[in-house]
Amino acid sequence: MSPAQATAALHPVRVVAQRTGLSPDVLRAWEKRYSVVQPLRSDGGQRLYTDADLERLSLLARAIAGGRSIGQISDLSLRELENLITADETERANSSRTAQGRQLRASCFLSLAMKAVTDLDMFELEEVLRRATMHLSTVVAIDEVIVPLLHEVGVKWAAGEITPAHEHLGSVAVRRVLAWMQSSAVVPPNAPVAVVGTPADQRHELGAKIVATTTSYESWKVVYVGSDLPAEAIAVATKQSGARLIALSLIYPTGCPHMLEQLKAIRDLVPPEVLIVTGGKAAQTQRDAIATYGMRVIANLPEYRILLRSLHPSPIGL
Amino acid sequence: MSPAQATAALHPVRVVAQRTGLSPDVLRAWEKRYSVVQPLRSDGGQRLYTDADLERLSLLARAIAGGRSIGQISDLSLRELENLITADETERANSSRTAQGRQLRASCFLSLAMKAVTDLDMFELEEVLRRATMHLSTVVAIDEVIVPLLHEVGVKWAAGEITPAHEHLGSVAVRRVLAWMQSSAVVPPNAPVAVVGTPADQRHELGAKIVATTTSYESWKVVYVGSDLPAEAIAVATKQSGARLIALSLIYPTGCPHMLEQLKAIRDLVPPEVLIVTGGKAAQTQRDAIATYGMRVIANLPEYRILLRSLHPSPIGL
DNA sequence: AATTTCTTGACGAGAGTTGGACACCAGCAG
DNA sequence: CTGCTGGTGTCCAACTCTCGTCAAGAAATT
Numbered sequence: 001m002s003p004a005q006a007t008a009a010l011h012p013v014r015v016v017a018q019r020t021g022l023s024p025d026v027l028r029a030w031e032k033r034y035s036v037v038q039p040l041r042s043d044g045g046q047r048l049y050t051d052a053d054l055e056r057l058s059l060l061a062r063a064i065a066g067g068r069s070i071g072q073i074s075d076l077s078l079r080e081l082e083n084l085i086t087a088d089e090t091e092r093a094n095s096s097r098t099a100q101g102r103q104l105r106a107s108c109f110l111s112l113a114m115k116a117v118t119d120l121d122m123f124e125l126e127e128v129l130r131r132a133t134m135h136l137s138t139v140v141a142i143d144e145v146i147v148p149l150l151h152e153v154g155v156k157w158a159a160g161e162i163t164p165a166h167e168h169l170g171s172v173a174v175r176r177v178l179a180w181m182q183s184s185a186v187v188p189p190n191a192p193v194a195v196v197g198t199p200a201d202q203r204h205e206l207g208a209k210i211v212a213t214t215t216s217y218e219s220w221k222v223v224y225v226g227s228d229l230p231a232e233a234i235a236v237a238t239k240q241s242g243a244r245l246i247a248l249s250l251i252y253p254t255g256c257p258h259m260l261e262q263l264k265a266i267r268d269l270v271p272p273e274v275l276i277v278t279g280g281k282a283a284q285t286q287r288d289a290i291a292t293y294g295m296r297v298i299a300n301l302p303e304y305r306i307l308l309r310s311l312h313p314s315p316i317g318l
Numbered sequence: 319m320s321p322a323q324a325t326a327a328l329h330p331v332r333v334v335a336q337r338t339g340l341s342p343d344v345l346r347a348w349e350k351r352y353s354v355v356q357p358l359r360s361d362g363g364q365r366l367y368t369d370a371d372l373e374r375l376s377l378l379a380r381a382i383a384g385g386r387s388i389g390q391i392s393d394l395s396l397r398e399l400e401n402l403i404t405a406d407e408t409e410r411a412n413s414s415r416t417a418q419g420r421q422l423r424a425s426c427f428l429s430l431a432m433k434a435v436t437d438l439d440m441f442e443l444e445e446v447l448r449r450a451t452m453h454l455s456t457v458v459a460i461d462e463v464i465v466p467l468l469h470e471v472g473v474k475w476a477a478g479e480i481t482p483a484h485e486h487l488g489s490v491a492v493r494r495v496l497a498w499m500q501s502s503a504v505v506p507p508n509a510p511v512a513v514v515g516t517p518a519d520q521r522h523e524l525g526a527k528i529v530a531t532t533t534s535y536e537s538w539k540v541v542y543v544g545s546d547l548p549a550e551a552i553a554v555a556t557k558q559s560g561a562r563l564i565a566l567s568l569i570y571p572t573g574c575p576h577m578l579e580q581l582k583a584i585r586d587l588v589p590p591e592v593l594i595v596t597g598g599k600a601a602q603t604q605r606d607a608i609a610t611y612g613m614r615v616i617a618n619l620p621e622y623r624i625l626l627r628s629l630h631p632s633p634i635g636l
Numbered sequence: 637a638a639t640t641t642c643t644t645g646a647c648g649a650g651a652g653t654t655g656g657a658c659a660c661c662a663g664c665a666g
Numbered sequence: 667c668t669g670c671t672g673g674t675g676t677c678c679a680a681c682t683c684t685c686g687t688c689a690a691g692a693a694a695t696t
Contacts, residue, residue, distance in 0.1 A: 011590070012640090012641090013640090013641070013642095014591075014640080014641090015590045015591055018590075018591030019590065019591055019593060019612070021628070021629065023686080023687080024640095024641075025686070025687060025688080026685090026686065026687085028641095028642080028643085029685075029686070029687085030685095032643090032644095033685085042694085042695090043694090044641090044642090044693070044694045044695075045641085045642065045693080045694075046640090046641060046642075046693095046694065046695080047641085047642085051610075051612070054612070061628075062628070065628040066333075067330075067332050067333045067336060068330070068333065069330055069332075069651090069684070069685080070684090070685070070686095071360075071684070071685080072328065072330060072360070072366075080327070083327070084327055087327070088333070089621060089624055091337055092624060093618075093620035093621060093623075093624065095336075095337070127504060127506060130504040131504070131537070134455070134456050134457075134502075134503060134504070134535055135455060135456075135457060135535070136455050137452070137453060137454050137455040137458070138452055138453075139453065140455070184502045185452060186445065186448040186449070186452070188445060217452055217453075219449070330651095330652090331651090331652070332651080332652090341675085341676080342651090342652075343675075343676060343677080344674090344675065344676085346652095346653080346654085347674075347675070347676085350654090350655095351673095351674085360683095361683095362652085362653095362682075362683050362684075363652080363653065363682080363683080364651090364652060364653080364683075364684090365652080365653090387673075387674080388673085388674070388675095389672095389673060389674080
């Protein structure tokens with residue numbers, strides 16, 4: 001504990017390895033190939049690193065983490081190393097903030113998620129999706145990870161590249177993550193109410209779940225009525241909840257005449273001041289017919305968000 | 319930025335690609351087809367770009383992002399490029415909302431939060447902060463709303479513009495929002511462990527809470543030991559949890575000699591391979607002294623995140 | 637005695653290089 | 667509308683270079 005001892009502290013290779021994050025092998029290789037440090041030796045020949053060695057190695061390790069290669073930086077002085085590191089790190093701190101940095105990260109999450117699906121690793125998939133919602137915003141995570149993921153899975157499933165098991169695993173994980181996201185949304189007590197679901201014969205759920213979550217995050221109270229629901233049930237839910245808006249997901253089957261009948265029935269059963277919006281592939285194909293019933297057809301989620309905000313401008317601009 | 323110092327650094331293609339956002343393929347293609355730069359070569363024939371090359375390529379990349387095509391701008395001088403880019407970007411700033419729109423939203427949340435503080439409206443403040451975390455990402459919400467808010471409150475409190483009641487209300491709301499954020503973080507079972515808190519005599523908590531939340535969101539398991547904790551207690555917590563990292567928030571009082579003693583005591587009590595990092599105003603003022611104890615001093619949260627990622631690279635790049 | 641560290645040498649994954657091919661898009665001519 | 671052409675980003679194959687890792691046997695440390 002004397003000051004003399006404190007300055008003379010020497011570290012064995014194990015301590016240096018753990019503090020710098022470099023393996024003992026690497027420490028020896030760097031010393032031999034690039035002479036980055038020349039540690040003292042014990043009587044038996046074992047390396048004893050000084051604090052100065054430790055600092056130099058730490059700086060080198062940080063520079064490596066910043067994308068440098070050891071051969072190029074092994075000769076630099078401490079001061080040069082520090083300059084290099086601060087330049088690299090501030091650069092990196094900035095780049096994660098730009099729009100393109102974010103775009104890049106979103107596609108990175110997407111490919112990881114897709115890999116988890118093909119690996120049939122549900123735990124991994126769920127974790128990737130949760131991390132995406134934490135590191136990107138919820139909105140970006142839905143638009144640029146979850147929706148593209150489902151789309152890609154659908155395409156590959158149709159092409160026979162993946163099995164129904166993969167598709168099912170993806171659905172389950174996405175459903176759970178959406179439920180988790182929605183549970184952490186905060187809805188003010190005086191929020192307007194929206195009914196979300198799919199009408200009769202539409203037997204898919206994820207589209208509606210995504211719409212429900214999106215609606216929640218725009219500060220609406222959501223009454224989620226599930227899928228394949230007859231017009232009467234939707235009308236009852238609307239009346240009881242006092243909803244101003246009904247959002248219907250129409251994906252499959254497309255081109256079913258029954259669907260138009262159902263939509264018309266809903267339109268007739270609820271008060272005319274309730275706005276009904278539809279989205280999804282099946283809605284696109286029947287675009288004109290649906291419009292004649294006085295319903296809106298939405299092409300994508302951002303458009304839906306804009307609609308929501310125009311219906312109920314939140315105190316927070318945009 | 320003196321030219322004498324800047325000349326030392328040469329950049330491998332990987333760094334240039336990351337900083338400019340251009341792919342290595344593009345860098346080579348531009349060099350071959352348009353001679354936009356002529357990088358030096360290493361002994362092995364690998365490209366080594368100077369700072370000047372880097373700047374030129376960055377400008378070209380921005381011009382490309384602005385809609386220009388490489389063939390038409392490859393001959394332009396740096397000045398001409400700058401003019402072109404500012405013209406393009408001001409043009410675009412008027413028409414659409416991109417990165418600036420996000421920045422704008424963050425500052426919008428911030429001013430709403432500040433208004434809630436001066437109005438002594440805790441419910442509103444909490445809701446604004448929660449919405450900020452939902453609409454921005456958690457990371458951005460912390461960096462650009464919560465931290466600036468606390469800073470502004472501190473400044474106004476010091477200037478006597480607001481009362482202790484305002485300051486207290488802000489602390490309570492922020493603390494609750496942080497707790498909520500942390501509860502919704504997902505930590506994988508095999509995550510490394512970090513101990514977070516403040517040492518003895520440091521009687522503030524929010525800084526440590528923010529660090530704890532940030533650490534959680536980087537997929538670490540956090541042992542939060544609270545504030546004003548003696549060195550022995552921190553050492554025990556470290557040992558029992560098997561932590562690899564101790565993160566200490568040092569804000570107030572600054573310049574207290576006692577603090578350095580405490581830090582030294584912690585350093586001596588825990589195994590040398592445990593990394594200790596410090597941050598906060600008091601850490602900055604004692605920067606050099608702390609560094610001699612083998613501890614890192616962190617300037618801001620982005621730098622802390624980079625450190626965390628270098629210690630435990632998550633499967634998700636960046 | 638068990639574990640760690642040392643040295644030397646070699647291996648191989650990954651990154652970088654070159655030359656060339658290819659896909660895509662625009663504009664323009666037939 | 668179709669086909670051609672030049673401009674560009676991307677990809678591929680084969681090779682080289684870099685650098686982390688491993689193996690094996692000896693020595694030191696605990």
